Amino acid sequence: MSKPFMFEKPVGMRDTLPAYYQTKNKVRERMEKETDSWGYLPIETPALEYYDTVGTASAILDQQLFKLLDQQGNTLVLRPDMTAPIARVAASSLKDQAFPLRLSYHSPLFRAQQRDGGRPAEFEQMGVELVGDGTASADGEVIALMAAALKKAGLQNFQIAIGHIGYVNALLLDVVGSEERANTLRRYLYEKNYVGFKQHVKSLPLSSIDEKRLLSLLKLRGGQEKLKDAEELVQNGKAAKALNDLHQLWDVLESYGVSEHIKLDLNLVMHMSYYTGVVFEGYGSKLGFPLSSGGRYDELLQNFNRPAQATGFGIRLDLLVEALGDTEELPEQTCILFSKERRKEAIEEAGKLRESGKRVVLQDLQGVENVDELSEAFAEVYYFIGKKQGGASNE
Numbered sequence: 001m002s003k004p005f006m007f008e009k010p011v012g013m014r015d016t017l018p019a020y021y022q023t024k025n026k027v028r029e030r031m032e033k034e035t036d037s038w039g040y041l042p043i044e045t046p047a048l049e050y051y052d053t054v055g056t057a058s059a060i061l062d063q064q065l066f067k068l069l070d071q072q073g074n075t076l077v078l079r080p081d082m083t084a085p086i087a088r089v090a091a092s093s094l095k096d097q098a099f100p101l102r103l104s105y106h107s108p109l110f111r112a113q114q115r116d117g118g119r120p121a122e123f124e125q126m127g128v129e130l131v132g133d134g135t136a137s138a139d140g141e142v143i144a145l146m147a148a149a150l151k152k153a154g155l156q157n158f159q160i161a162i163g164h165i166g167y168v169n170a171l172l173l174d175v176v177g178s179e180e181r182a183n184t185l186r187r188y189l190y191e192k193n194y195v196g197f198k199q200h201v202k203s204l205p206l207s208s209i210d211e212k213r214l215l216s217l218l219k220l221r222g223g224q225e226k227l228k229d230a231e232e233l234v235q236n237g238k239a240a241k242a243l244n245d246l247h248q249l250w251d252v253l254e255s256y257g258v259s260e261h262i263k264l265d266l267n268l269v270m271h272m273s274y275y276t277g278v279v280f281e282g283y284g285s286k287l288g289f290p291l292s293s294g295g296r297y298d299e300l301l302q303n304f305n306r307p308a309q310a311t312g313f314g315i316r317l318d319l320l321v322e323a324l325g326d327t328e329e330l331p332e333q334t335c336i337l338f339s340k341e342r343r344k345e346a347i348e349e350a351g352k353l354r355e356s357g358k359r360v361v362l363q364d365l366q367g368v369e370n371v372d373e374l375s376e377a378f379a380e381v382y383y384f385i386g387k388k389q390g391g392a393s394n395e
């Protein structure tokens with residue numbers, strides 16, 4: 001016997017079935033309408049990119065990349081994110097277009113998982129990039145747009161946590177002195193392992209004041225007043241610049257009227273290491289993990305020889321659909337069941353009904369095992385059977 005046929009899918013790969021597909025598309029279309037109306041132009045890029053350029057620029061853990069070889073022996077990756085491909089496009093195909101560029105996308109992304117622990121290795125993300133604008137207005141615009149898109153998707157209760165990678169870095173370096181030590185601490189924050197963070201801080205050879213400063217970082221979550229507390233923890237130029245960015249951003253978000261959804265979270269550290277400034281994550285009320293995220297990445301485009309400040313966000317469609325709860329019902333369909341003598345008549349009728357906006361399944365009676373079972377799946381059934389002219393509904 002030949003080898004048994006493999007039905008299993010690779011780790012983390014999912015099928016999308018019709019009802020879920022339907023919901024996901026509806027949600028995506030509503031959000032795209034919103035990004036379109038803010039002037040963001042949709043763009044598509046290839047699923048495969050070179051590892052050495054876009055792959056490394058994506059700044060995700062190497063073990064999360066799917067790698068393969070092309071015919072010339074170059075290492076390729078399945079894109080793990082859209083920000084780096086868009087940076088590449090902004091610096092190449094769109095290099096003659098003046099900044100700022102406002103681009104939007106929706107694409108499947110690929111992030112390899114070690115185990116099939118429920119995390120998909122392929123998922124759809126929609127998002128925007130605002131490239132070539134370093135203002136607080138730009139940071140505020142993308143956050144307000146993310147909020148507007150989530151609202152349009154039907155998500156009522158959501159929170160956006162805002163931090164600043166410049167502030168975290170300034171505090172960590174100020175206290176622990178070396179990038180290596182700061183990195184270890186940053187990893188705990190990125191994993192949201194606050195217990196681990198505390199334990200690690202206590203194991204470091206620090207004065208009690210410094211230990212307290214690091215532990216206080218975890219308390220910097222809440223309203224605008226946390227910026228004052230943050231100021232007291234570290235007083236150097238970089239921290240001051242970060243806090244000033246956040247003050248300005250808060251003003252912009254108030255003007256957009258979205259501050260009810262916003263809270264500060266100054267220990268936010270992201271999974272991509274290209275962020276340089278304001279960072280943020282969106283949470284639905286039912287989920288403990290972020291369904292959207294983004295931030296400022298002012299150094300990414302220089303890898304592609306067109307230095308520019310930029311910011312953007314991505315929304316995970318799978319997590320958003322989960323947060324919204326119900327999956328849509330499939331749309332109603334009409335069935336025309338025919339026997340071959342009246343096939344032509346049935347085809348004509350189906351054409352008319354489709355023209356009128358109905359979804360019509362045209363089915364030869366001979367191809368059906370159980371007519372009752374088939375009929376139950378449809379809102380209405382027309383029979384074009386035998387010699388008689390005209391169709392009769394089953395209603």
Ligand SMILES: N[C@@H](Cc1c[nH]c[nH+]1)C(=O)O
Binds near residue numbers: 080294312
């Ligand atoms: N590309 C980021 C989201 C983002 C878009 N722009 C800036 N950040 C991600 O996949 O998480």
